[in-house]
Amino acid sequence: MKPFDLLRPSSIAKAISAKQSQVQFLAGGTNLVDLMKKHIATPDALLDVTPILSSQITGSTETLLIGAAVKNSSAAMDKLVLSSYPLIAKAILAGASPQIRNMASTAGNLLQRTRCPYFYDTTLPCNKRNPGEGCGMREGESRMGAIIGHSEHCVAVHPSDLCIALAALDAEVLYTIAGEKKPMVIPFKDFHRLPGDAPEKDNNLPQNALITGVRIPKNPFSKNYAYVKLRDRDSYAFALVSVAAALHLQGDRIVEARLASGGVAHKPWRWYQAENFLKGKIPSAEVFAEAAALAADETNPLVGNAFKKLMLKGAIEVALQNCLTA
Amino acid sequence: MEQPKISRRFFVSISAMAGAFAFIPASVKSAYISAKNLFIPQKRALPLSVSINKKLYKLQQDTRTTLLDLLREELQLTGSKKGCDHGQCGACTVHVDGERVLSCLTLAAMVQGKEVTTIEGLANGDELHPMQKAFVECDGFQCGYCTPGQIMSAVACVKEGHTGSVEEIKEFMSGNLCRCGAYNGIVKSIQQVAQ
Incomplete structure (x- = not known):
């Protein structure tokens, strides 16, 4: 690791005023420390923000607020999360290992970098690591790459499971920035970005802003939900394709559906077309298959990952079926 | 075994060089040190107090030290193993405040004031x-x-x-x-x- 200073700001305001481009916030460290060991992240200083950020989960009848420092395992065990927002717990438990979930924070989960092997291997070209160097995966080993929303500059995928559930539930990211007293808000669908011609930017968080929490609006999806994650081994692996699904059923019809995927794009991907198609339908295997086909048809796989299209179709069908038996 | 011989000539020339070094102006030396620092970054130290297996340690640590390296290299608690050093194998698992975590991805500075339990404890x-x-x-x-x-x-x-x-x-x-x-x-x- 490159030598760095470790600072412990005593308030959020002090943390923000000390933040610069070569200074990074440190929370759980599960991703950042690893990137520093590999000299992919080379900050001059770290600001340990865990003690000054909220580690509380609070809820009213209208929303759930998860503090930025809440550990993944605490969120997955929380009574309110389990009773009213169980999709969140389901997604968290599909990710990482118990040890890492005990360390990783909510805000850190949103900010984790891609697990694209070309990003991690410093001997290979990567536009995300070294802008302008070229994308190694695009014409290389693209098995783990994106199948939608990719650009000629980057085909990396977003690695989080929690974020897929947050995208499906229309969450919001709360943050603070220098000179603003009020907490600022970004809708979750606009938080992460597509690579375009600037893949080094993962999200639209303003520079030097500090995430303070994630807010999830009250929703009717606490009964019929599912999280399906397909990967190279049964546990403790990143997704090839994952699907968060939620249905709001009334009588024999679907009032509203939510479908989001991980492992397919540079950001958590919502399948709006399939969601709209499901609205008002009577759930059946045929309807689910048709919705899944709508989503799969939107994709544009790379040379080495055409299998993901079929995998996605199957995963959506299974997830929707699992919603009925959840 | 033959004793190494130190000739008179050798002694005089070394003494002269050492003497000459002492007369190099301080400004030249500091310029040398700052030039060296440009290429070899200085390590930064941080005081750390932590309880490990119910024993309190007060240490001065390089900020880069992970909890795993602190245990193994500084405190000779080599029970926790360095398998991958990247959070992929779990061989370095320890408890911090009663919860299992990976010591290879935990900076020593992050356990300031906490209770660590290792296999030795x-x-x-x-x-x-x-x-x-x-x-x-x-x-x-x-x-x-x-x-x-x-x-x-x-x-x-x-x-x-x-x-x-x-x-x-x-x-x-x-x-x-x-x-x-x-x-x-x-x-x-x-x-x-x-x-």
Whole structure:
């Protein structure tokens, strides 16, 4: 690791005023420390923000607020999360290992970098690591790459499971920035970005802003939900394709559906077309298959990952079926 | 054995060089040091106080030191193992404030004021922890390299109550890899302690 200073700001305001481009916030460290060991992240200083950020989960009848420092395992065990927002717990438990979930924070989960092997291997070209160097995966080993929303500059995928559930539930990211007293808000669908011609930017968080929490609006999806994650081994692996699904059923019809995927794009991907198609339908295997086909048809796989299209179709069908038996 | 010979000429020339060095102006020396610092970054130290296996340590640590390196290299607590050093194998699992974490991805500075328990702190004197006994009885290991991490994780797994079924145990032990494949013995050990 490159030598760095470790600072412990005593308030959020002090943390923000000390933040610069070569200074990074440190929370759980599960991703950042690893990137520093590999000299992919080379900050001059770290600001340990865990003690000054909220580690509380609070809820009213209208929303759930998860503090930025809440550990993944605490969120997955929380009574309110389990009773009213169980999709969140389901997604968290599909990710990482118990040890890492005990360390990783909510805000850190949103900010984790891609697990694209070309990003991690410093001997290979990567536009995300070294802008302008070229994308190694695009014409290389693209098995783990994106199948939608990719650009000629980057085909990396977003690695989080929690974020897929947050995208499906229309969450919001709360943050603070220098000179603003009020907490600022970004809708979750606009938080992460597509690579375009600037893949080094993962999200639209303003520079030097500090995430303070994630807010999830009250929703009717606490009964019929599912999280399906397909990967190279049964546990403790990143997704090839994952699907968060939620249905709001009334009588024999679907009032509203939510479908989001991980492992397919540079950001958590919502399948709006399939969601709209499901609205008002009577759930059946045929309807689910048709919705899944709508989503799969939107994709544009790379040379080495055409299998993901079929995998996605199957995963959506299974997830929707699992919603009925959840 | 022949004694090394120091000739008079050698002694005089070395003394002269040392003398000359002392007369180099301080400004030249400081310029040299700052030039050196340009290429070799200085390490930054941080005071750290932490309780490890119920013993309080007050240390001065390079900010880059991970908890794993602190345990192994500074405190000679070599029970926790460095398998991958990237959070992929679980061999470095320890407890911080009673919860299992990966010491390789934890900076030592992050455990300031906390309670760390390692495999060395599990037994009560000569009396093994029930999980250590179970691993011995159920063949929970072969080569033993992943075992300290497996045991620390297994103790937490039982405490968390994730022992309802073989599948649940396997899922909640998935962060600890065993290349020998002693998984059946590990699951059996956990079932034995959970009962």
